Amino acid sequence: MQKKSKKPLLRALVAALGFSATLGASAADPLKVGFVYIGPIGDHGWTYQHEQGRQAVIKELGDKVETSYVENVPEGADAERVIRNMAKGGFDLIFTTSFGYMNPTLKVAKQFPNVTFEHATGYKQDKNTATYLSRSYEGRYVGGFLAAKMTKTKKIGYVASFPIPEVIRDINAIQLALDKYNPGSEIKVVWVNSWFDPGKESDAANALIDQGVDVVFQHTDSPAPIQTAERRGVYSVGYASDMAHFGPKAVLTSIVNDWGPHYVKSTQAVIDGTWKSQDFWGGLAEDTIRLPISDLVPADVKAEAEQIIADIKSGAFHPFTGPIKDQSGVEKIPAGVAATNAELASMNYYVENVKAELPK
Structure with a gap:
């Protein structure tokens, strides 16, 4: 050879x-x-x-x-x-x-x-x-902000693949945004234990919507959750690619990877x-992530989202800035301190106010 x-x-x-x-x-x-x-x-x-x-x-x-x-x-x-x-x-x-x-x-x-x-x-x-x-959590935080502003039920859904640090920190990023912009809102999680299974993903989205969720996120690979949200008349946030064409009346934004x-x-x-x-x-600063925001979002909310994006890009804001506690109230990130890459890469806990139970 x-x-x-x-x-x-x-x-x-x-x-x-x-x-x-x-x-x-x-x-x-x-x-x-x-x-x-x-x-x-x-x-x-x-x-x-x-x-x-x-x-x-x-x-x-x-x-x-x-x-x-x-x-x-x-x-x-x-x-x-x-x-x-x-x-x-x-x-x-x-x-x-x-x-x-x-x-x-x-x-x-x-x-x-x-x-x-x-x-x-x-x-x-x-x-x-x-x-x-x-740094998909940057996009999740912005998506969480949009969800906080657009939800009527204060219930946000997440179709999750596997309980690995990447998925867990993205769920946490959404909850942190909900806590700041619409306190009392909660995220509900359904685990499908698959990256790509349109049937399971659709079933999970339906189960979440049946529980009162009116904004659906996904950490899976098919557009099935978006199509389900469109069909059921609720909002959604796409992942990996721009999924707006799968749910023109549903998709608030997509966390697009380049x-x-x-x-x-x-x-x-x-x-x-x-x-x-x-x-x-x-992340956003490197243009590895883009967030095309839909016209479904009111102009003032869109402007605020774009300011959050600008602040993340410039380094003026980090979504995981303390104080951040886990579900049991133990401080994980001190006040005024941003999580390190190592802490983000090993995140194995839900933050405070996530009501879901983390699979073992």
């Missing part, structure tokens, strides 16, 4: 020496970049947005890269098999795009030290393994031989 892992180092050496001559056929070979997806590229949500990121790599880097993907890869043994097959198949850079891929990615990475790996939403790095995620810039930057770094392991958090 061709040792493609040496190409970035060779290119970097040539650039450093100021050579303009080509390196021959071997150095001209494109960088092989692989993507492992949890769902189908047509899910209109999480995986769809990662696929848009892959397309951005192709558009920006052209014949410098050769990309491929595998979709619908379950977390666990199947993921490890797919990741290992990519590494054995000569891929130079592999992006794994779901939380449950973390340990399989690390295991394969140790076996292939000359391949570069990046894992989405995880918290474990190694010499050849980086992590990246979006992975393209990060994928392009990381891929170019591998080509240049400058890639280093890191823990990348992209």
Whole structure:
């Protein structure tokens, strides 16, 4: 098998020496970049947005890269098999795009030290393994503000996938916004234990609406909760991609992930031989997250939401600024202190006023 892992180092050496001559056929070979997806590229949500990121790599880097993907890869043994097959198949850079891929990615990475790996939403790095995620809690907080202003029942619903830190902190961000802008409002959570299952997602949304919820959030990948909200005549907040067209009378905003810039930057770094392991958090300030606000939202409320977005972007406001207590009243973040990335990455508790019970 061709040792493609040496190409970035060779290119970097040539650039450093100021050579303009080509390196021959071997150095001209494109960088092989692989993507492992949890769902189908047509899910209109999480995986769809990662696929848009892959397309951005192709558009920006052209014949410098050769990309491929595998979709619908379950977390666990199947993921490890797919990741290992990519590494054995000569891929130079592999992006794994779901939380449950973390340990399989690390295991394969140790076996292939000359391949570069990046894992989405995880918290474990190694010499050849980086992590990246979006600060989705920033979008959730803004969505929580909109929900606080638009709700009539003071009951907000959340269709949740799995009780991992990312999902828990997003639920908490919504509750923090509700507490500030409409005290007494509560968030109700239904766990579907799946990332992509339109039937379960729709059933969960219906169950929440039956309990009086009039704004539905989701941390799942299909537009089913949005379509259910539209059909039932309540508001909703989309996730991962802009879901307004699935619920034009329901969607207040969507927390849109744009992975393209990060994928392009990381891929170019591998080509240049400058890639280093890191823990990348992209939020509103980095344009990794966008929040298109619907005209369903009154102009004054929209203006206030846009000011919150501006304050988060500038660093003037952090949604997880203390004092913040957990459900039992124990202080987790002191007054005036913003949560660190490490605290956010390991969040395993509900904040005060979340009435739901956290699964064990």
